[in-house]
Amino acid sequence: MIELLLLLLPVAAASGWYTARRGMSRKKQKQQPQIAPVYFKGLNYLLNEQPDKAIDLFIELLDVDSDTVETHLALGNLFRRRGEVDRAIRIHQNLIARPSLNREQRAQALLELGQDYMRAGLFDRAENLFLELTELKIYNEQAYIYLLEIYQQEKEWQRCLDVADKISVSHFPSLPNAVAHFYCELAEQMLSQQNISAAEGYLKRAQQVQRNNVRALLLQAEIDYTRGDCRSVVKLLQQVEENEPIYLSEVLPRLVECYKQLGRQHELFEYLQQLYQRHHCTEAMMILSEMIVEKEGESAAVDAMLRHLEEAPDLKGLERLVRLNLQRSEESPKEALEVLLVSVMKLLEKQPAYQCDHCGFTAKKLHWQCPSCKRWGEIKPQQGLTRSIKANAVT
Template structure:
């Protein structure tokens, strides 16, 4: 109730002022102005917790003209920002229905109503309004940016590319990065249909938009993997380290598989050891520990994990340490180790594996397009125990 009063009292005051200004016969500049009784009725609705009725009255009091259009727009925007989208829609629809609006004022109201519809999830209605604005060539840039948001929500990547072509980078700084991901999305669609040539064509365009592109390298490696070219897979995935080492954990399973298929076990060990020395990558250490256990015994693997945990503590390393000790233990401490292993495993199950470095959104699987802040390529594997958000 208190919030509604704070929101609507300025509008009520403006309504009363306009009503008084227009309801008084101008006989003398010193004659006191009379306030419309409808104004007091609106205040009464507010005090009795009936904001919808109050809104209707204040809208009627505020006749739409050049003096009051901005007041209507501001009121609608306030409601939308507060999440009261239905009220925002009512106000903006009422505004558009008035024949006295100028071309520019109607366009502004259409833009605001389109944003209301987007907030309400009515994307088809919002799309129609933004398309109308582009046809009118009014608020063209903003309308296209909102259309781009809608098509991304609907995963209509071809229309995303069509709209992106009409947007200037100065109004959308992350445009090139977004376009590269649109091409990657189309490439993934073609990969699922086993259309390798079309997928490669889209990936070339993605790389042209953004040279250092981890997703392009990963998808190119998948194409080579389907062709059985393990050497090319290794070559491509090893380039990820130079582009963004944060994604190494995404590439290691396929890299390790290809090394083993080629029978290059020593080369794999050397690569993992170098990788670990450069980045202290937990996933690299876990594979190294398995290889050390096979060649040197579980004791040596335990020592390697212990050293890793002393430098960079994390739950995955702790789980592996407990598991290795459980394999080596006598009967007496087994029960304690089994409880510890179960506890750590449950903690790992609850922990997110990925986090958006832009907004902090966390997830169990990778999303190239953050569901929260809608940023492309900002969700990355969480390293160690810490979670970092760019300020």
């Protein structure tokens, strides 16, 4: 209540002053103007915790003209930022209803009201206002950006692409990345309908917009895998490693499977060794440790995992180390190792597998668009224990 009082007192003061000034002008009073009684009525509403009545009263006092439009806009914007969307909507609707507004003032009020509707989840109403602005050709760049946000919320990917064509990259630097993901979304829709040809067409467009887009490479690799074209899968997944090694955890299981289907296990061992030398990736070491057991025995695998954990501490690597020791352990320490293994597995269950590099949102599965900040391609697999956790939301 105190915050609202502090917010509205300047408006009330301006209202009282403005009303008194207009009354003095009309009556040509020479004496000092008296503050309008309605001003005290508004304050009384505030003090009696009736803010809605106070707001209505002060809005009526502020006649809409060139001197007060900015006051209305600022007050509505302030309410929206405070989360009081209903009040913001009332102020901006009151403003738009006035016939005295010029073309630019009306457009500005429409833009603000559209944002109010978006904040309230009334996307249809917001869309209509923003489309009106694009027809007026004023504030149309901002209107297109808000339309893009609405269509993403509604998963209207073709509409997203249509709007994106009308937005300048200088106003939206991350637009090419977003557009590539729009094409990937359409490709996934086509794959769900078994329309492989259309899906590949969208993936090619995604690569044209953003070369070596990880999501497009992964989707194309899955298409080629269903065809049995393991050579193409290996080539595509190696491109992911070359451009975005952070996604190795998403790539390695399928890559290992294709190497084995091609009968190239020896090449796989050498490739994983090179991969580990380049990135010190836990996932690569875990696969290598299994192959080392077959080639050199469990002790060699334990030594390799110990060296890895010294350089890059990681719960997954620790779990693998405990399992290796269990395989070669005697009965006495085996019980303690089993307890340790259970503890590590519980810690792994609580640890989020993915984190947004922009806002810190954490998740158990990969989202290509962050549910929190709505950015595309910012959620990445977590690596080791060194990455900071900026948020606690886990889905």
